Amino acid sequence: MNKFYDKIFKYSLQMIVIIFCVFPFYYSVMTSLEGSSAVFEPNFFPTEINPKNYNYLLFEHNFPQTILNSLFVATVTVSISITISYFAAWSLSRVNFKGRSMFLFVILAISMFPQIAVLTGMYQLFLNFKDFYFNIFDLRVKGVTSLLWLCFTYTMFNIPFTVWVLTTFMKGVPKEIEEAAIVDGASSFLILRKIFLPIMTPAIFTTAIMAMIAVWNEFLFALTFTATNSDRTITVGIALINGTIEYEVPWGSIMAASVIVTVPLVIITLLLQGRIMSGLTAGSIKG
Amino acid sequence: MKSVSQLRKRTALIFLIPVTIVLLSSALYPLISTLYLSLTDAELENFLDPNYVGFINYLENYEGMWYGVLADSLFWNSVRNTIVFSVFSVSLEVILGISFALIMLIENKLKWFVRAAVLIPWAIPTIVSARMFEWMLQDQFGIFNYILIGMGIIEQGKAWTTDPQTSMIVIIIIDAWKTSPFVAILVYAGLKALPNEVLEAGKVDGTNGITQFYYIIFPLILPAIAVAIVFRGLDALRVFDLIYLINAGSKDIMSMTVYARREMFEYSHFGFGAAASTMLTLIIGVIAVIFIQRTRLHKLDEME
Numbered sequence: 001m002n003k004f005y006d007k008i009f010k011y012s013l014q015m016i017v018i019i020f021c022v023f024p025f026y027y028s029v030m031t032s033l034e035g036s037s038a039v040f041e042p043n044f045f046p047t048e049i050n051p052k053n054y055n056y057l058l059f060e061h062n063f064p065q066t067i068l069n070s071l072f073v074a075t076v077t078v079s080i081s082i083t084i085s086y087f088a089a090w091s092l093s094r095v096n097f098k099g100r101s102m103f104l105f106v107i108l109a110i111s112m113f114p115q116i117a118v119l120t121g122m123y124q125l126f127l128n129f130k131d132f133y134f135n136i137f138d139l140r141v142k143g144v145t146s147l148l149w150l151c152f153t154y155t156m157f158n159i160p161f162t163v164w165v166l167t168t169f170m171k172g173v174p175k176e177i178e179e180a181a182i183v184d185g186a187s188s189f190l191i192l193r194k195i196f197l198p199i200m201t202p203a204i205f206t207t208a209i210m211a212m213i214a215v216w217n218e219f220l221f222a223l224t225f226t227a228t229n230s231d232r233t234i235t236v237g238i239a240l241i242n243g244t245i246e247y248e249v250p251w252g253s254i255m256a257a258s259v260i261v262t263v264p265l266v267i268i269t270l271l272l273q274g275r276i277m278s279g280l281t282a283g284s285i286k287g
Numbered sequence: 288m289k290s291v292s293q294l295r296k297r298t299a300l301i302f303l304i305p306v307t308i309v310l311l312s313s314a315l316y317p318l319i320s321t322l323y324l325s326l327t328d329a330e331l332e333n334f335l336d337p338n339y340v341g342f343i344n345y346l347e348n349y350e351g352m353w354y355g356v357l358a359d360s361l362f363w364n365s366v367r368n369t370i371v372f373s374v375f376s377v378s379l380e381v382i383l384g385i386s387f388a389l390i391m392l393i394e395n396k397l398k399w400f401v402r403a404a405v406l407i408p409w410a411i412p413t414i415v416s417a418r419m420f421e422w423m424l425q426d427q428f429g430i431f432n433y434i435l436i437g438m439g440i441i442e443q444g445k446a447w448t449t450d451p452q453t454s455m456i457v458i459i460i461i462d463a464w465k466t467s468p469f470v471a472i473l474v475y476a477g478l479k480a481l482p483n484e485v486l487e488a489g490k491v492d493g494t495n496g497i498t499q500f501y502y503i504i505f506p507l508i509l510p511a512i513a514v515a516i517v518f519r520g521l522d523a524l525r526v527f528d529l530i531y532l533i534n535a536g537s538k539d540i541m542s543m544t545v546y547a548r549r550e551m552f553e554y555s556h557f558g559f560g561a562a563a564s565t566m567l568t569l570i571i572g573v574i575a576v577i578f579i580q581r582t583r584l585h586k587l588d589e590m591e
Binding site: 113115119121122124182213224255 | 291294295296298299300302303305306309310312313314316317318319320321324325329334335387390391393395397398400401402403404405406407408409410411412413414415416418419420422423425427428429430432433464468469472473475476518521524525527528531532543544547548551552557560561564565567568571575
């Protein structure tokens with residue numbers, strides 16, 4: 001009998017955790033599927049399925065543009081920072097040189113930096129960049145200035161994180177694998193391309209996904225450096241969804257927008273569950 | 288002839304050049320220019336070419352009155368809010384995180400679902416979690432008030448997010464919801480790294496679960512918890528989005544980052560805002576150094 005209660009007790013603890021973590025997400029999915037009147041009747045299960053909120057966002061609102069902007073910024077940022085970090089991670093994990101710990105410590109310190117500490121300086125740089133950019137390119141491509149600038153700043157803020165995680169992952173690769181190639185006289189570049197790349201692909205992929213989520217979710221810089229409807233990213237886009245009448249908040253549309261940007265992340269996270277867990281751990285505790 | 292190891296060292300340094308450039312331009316340059324701007328009268332008109340004014344943005348005595356960031360009660364209010372937020376949210380996250388991690392260890396059919404569920408809040412953007420909770424806590428149509436009314440606890444809906452008395456609590460809870468999973472995953476990894484005998488030992492002795500946890504497991508996962516506290520603590524001290532989103536207009540619950548950003552981009556007091564953000568950096572820097580020293584995080588590299 002005791003064993004039976006023990007089992008029930010464990011299942012209920014697990015259910016509490018699951019409900020706690022999933023309920024807000026479930027509830028917003030449900031709200032997003034309801035029409036205007038049903039939204040304003042609290043209930044636990046949908047009373048109707050109405051695509052109205054999604055139709056509005058996807059066809060009458062500039063929301064698709066913000067998704068494209070975020071995708072653009074995330075892709076550029078992640079590709080650049082992963083490439084730079086991959087080579088740096090090799091140096092920091094496989095080669096012994098003076099000042100290596102110091103370098104890692106500085107990277108850790110920078111990753112803990114408050115973003116606001118550099119915001120004023122960044123804004124001044126941004127204005128200079130805009131001037132410079134406008135002088136070189138003609139009017140047609142002016143619209144992407146803010147987005148290019150966001151790519152630049154996000155790359156900078158992602159690099160300490162990606163370097164740190166990739167270094168930890170690369171430390172885990174057995175020394176023997178590399179030694180054989182060194183004996184054969186392969187160059188470091190060749191070793192990184194032919195030997196490490198296949199082994200590291202899952203780790204690189206995990207790091208890239210985590211960096212991508214960080215970019216996707218960023219708010220402070222996106223809010224500061226984007227100014228028009230055409231260059232907003234999704235976080236700012238959602239923050240600015242407002243009703244036509246003041247004080248009337250369009251909760252259905254806000255929830256639909258939230259669901260659109262969240263569902264891909266949730267699916268990726270669930271598929272890569274184990275990998276993301278090891279990536280998160282690698283980012284904080286070293287190997 | 289150069290030895291292989293010398294060649295490798297040279298290649299290693301070449302590979303580090305791009306990262307170094309990025310770190311110098313992302314951290315050092317804007318940091319120094321922010322520092323310099325805090326000593327100028329930069330406003331919107333002269334932002335690119337401000338005049339040096341000394342420390343008056345920090346503190347100035349003008350005709351017997353004190354001015355500057357350090358004399359602004361709103362600034363100190365924001366420091367207090369930030370510390371209250373950090374202490375309470377991180378404590379709550381550590382408690383929830385450890386509990387979740389222990390529950391994640393339970394081996395049965397629900398195991399996969401628990402581990403999957405725990406990652407969901409982590410993956411959701413802060414802006415989305417803020418809006419989700421705002422909606423659930425909404426005064427007229429929110430599910431939370433609906434439940435409370437149904438249970439007879441309150442008679443009519445309460446505006447949890449806009450009421451200054453409860454909005455800080457709401458913000459702490461949203462933050463805990465979003466980031467406890469991170470703590471849970473770190474602690475879970477720490478628990479997984481323990482030898483199985485440790486987890487089994489207490490059971491044989493017949494000690495109850497809590498005693499076993501407190502005396503045997505807890506000391507062993509303390510390093511993992513310390514790391515979680517450092518990362519979460521430093522993150523909490525620079526909180527911006529949640530506080531900005533939940534209660535943008537309220538001075539009562541403003542954090543330091545919200546205060547500094549407001550000075551810069553709403554009032555165009557760039558010099559003053561830069562001074563405020565420099566103060567924030569100093570405060571976080573001091574706390575970070577103490578944290579890192581205490582937890583010996585910088586020694587982890589040599590431990591291997």
